[in-house]
Amino acid sequence: MQRAIKKEAGDNYLKRIVVAFLAVIMMTTMLRPQIVQAASAGIIIKSKDNKVPTYKAGEKKTWTFTVTNHSGNQIPMNNVTVTPDLGDNNDVWPFKTEMQSYQKNLGTLENGESKDVSFDFTQREDVPTSRYTLKFKIAADGQEEAEKQFYVNTTAKPEQKSDNKNNKADKNTDNNVDNNGKGADSGYNASYQSLDAGGYSNGDAVYSGGVSDGGSDGSEASGNGSVPRVIVTGFSTDPAEVRAGSNFKLTIHLKNTSKMKVSNMLFDLAAPTEGSDEQSTSPAFLPSSGASSMYLDSIAPNGTADISIELNAKADLLQKPYSMDLSMKYEDPNATQVEGSSSISIPVKQDARFEFSDFEISPQSIAVGEEANVMCSLYNLGRIKLYNVKATFEGKNIKKSEVFIGNVESGATGSIDAMLEGKKVSDGPSKVTMTLSYEDESGNISKTTKDLTLEVTEKMDDEAVAADVPEEETQKSFPVIPVVIVVLVIAAVAAVVILKKRKKKQLAESEEEELLDELERSSEDEHQ
The missing domain is CATH 2.60.40.10 (Immunoglobulins)
Incomplete structure (x- = not known):
């Protein structure tokens, strides 16, 4: 009886080890590498006619802007708002402040969608003829607030001209006149x-x-x-x-x-x-x-x-x-x-001054339909802010790719991270051109280019790819699945050895019990 119980316990222990072994193998086969790309987000705001508006003293005009979702992300931007920055004093805001807030809500903007927003401003009477730099803030849910500057021309209130003859007549009337009709003072003051x-x-x-x-x-x-x-x-x-x-x-x-x-x-x-x-x-x-x-x-x-x-x-x-x-x-x-x-x-x-770091390309060679990751840094060395910075990658052997970086402050660094997909087989490493575009404070667009090389090969099946992998590359890459299988095999062998030892021990115990039983029976026969 005891021997049957021990045998059943050993079998259950062996079953648990086998089930665990199979579970680990299933989890290992389910592992897949994934690449996650974070889409850059950005909102562009421009004066609709791209002209500097001109206001006159006391004049009320409508100023219209166009707001565009240029994030490149398929997820829409919600609760998009445009807010003029009124400042703390009249030196920065030439218009009458008729409301507590001029914020306008555009609602939701889909990727690539544009909407117009208008503001009615009235120039103050005391504003001189000058040019003002006004700031407008753009925000959306889950997005960092951006700021754009625009220029506006103001015209002072015309001076009231006086008639010299009427002034002289009024002046002579107020002055004392003697009997000879000569005025005591025929001049007048003017300022x-x-x-x-x-x-x-x-x-x-x-x-x-x-x-x-x-x-x-x-x-x-x-x-x-x-x-x-x-x-x-x-x-x-x-x-x-x-x-x-x-x-x-x-x-x-x-x-x-x-x-x-x-x-x-x-x-x-x-x-x-x-x-x-x-x-x-x-x-x-x-x-x-x-x-x-x-x-x-x-x-x-x-x-x-x-x-x-x-x-x-x-x-x-x-x-x-x-x-x-x-x-x-x-x-x-x-x-x-x-x-x-x-x-x-x-x-x-101020001239824009910036530099690029060296490109980091991984891998250097891709097959048609595969992607390569290209990264570099943009260093703004000038004294002006770069607005709406965008990098576009183009080449005859890859699909066109765009990356929106956003605004880069003076002395700051912008990161360029793009995924390039192979489109056509190249004859060795082929040229890929990155075109960087940016705007100044007036919305004028400038561009510069930087080249890199990328090889695109024919697409191969999995067996051919495995056969062509160099031995050094195989050694360098960490073999996750083979290592897990080896560990599991070692664990299984150890379990089998342990089970064999337990069975051998159980067999010895059973033989000892049988020997004791025979001795007991012999002693009983002798007593009888």
């Missing part, structure tokens, strides 16, 4: 307000008022009571785009709006001071030769003239407009000194 120039190379008109330097307000400028006005009607630069670290020629266009000649004219330009510390602080623009003063002999009545100066832009300037103050001193026909001032705004451009 003028200086306005900032818009800062554009298209010649927008700017008014520059005059004030005499003798402590008066300009009433003694001429015998007829008028003050000669010299205004800045615009400016131009050569080259048209001013680049940081380069020289350029600034030409300012002037006009004498009065009916009298002005002469002995002295002009002086003052640039803003830029720099992060005392050692690097200096004017944004410095004369490349000579001084910042300019002289002009005279301008005829209602005549025009130009003044020019060679300047150098600092190499570390940020990409934005820089305002320069222009002071003017000149004389009327009576040699009365008159002073005026104006300002111009010069946009400075």
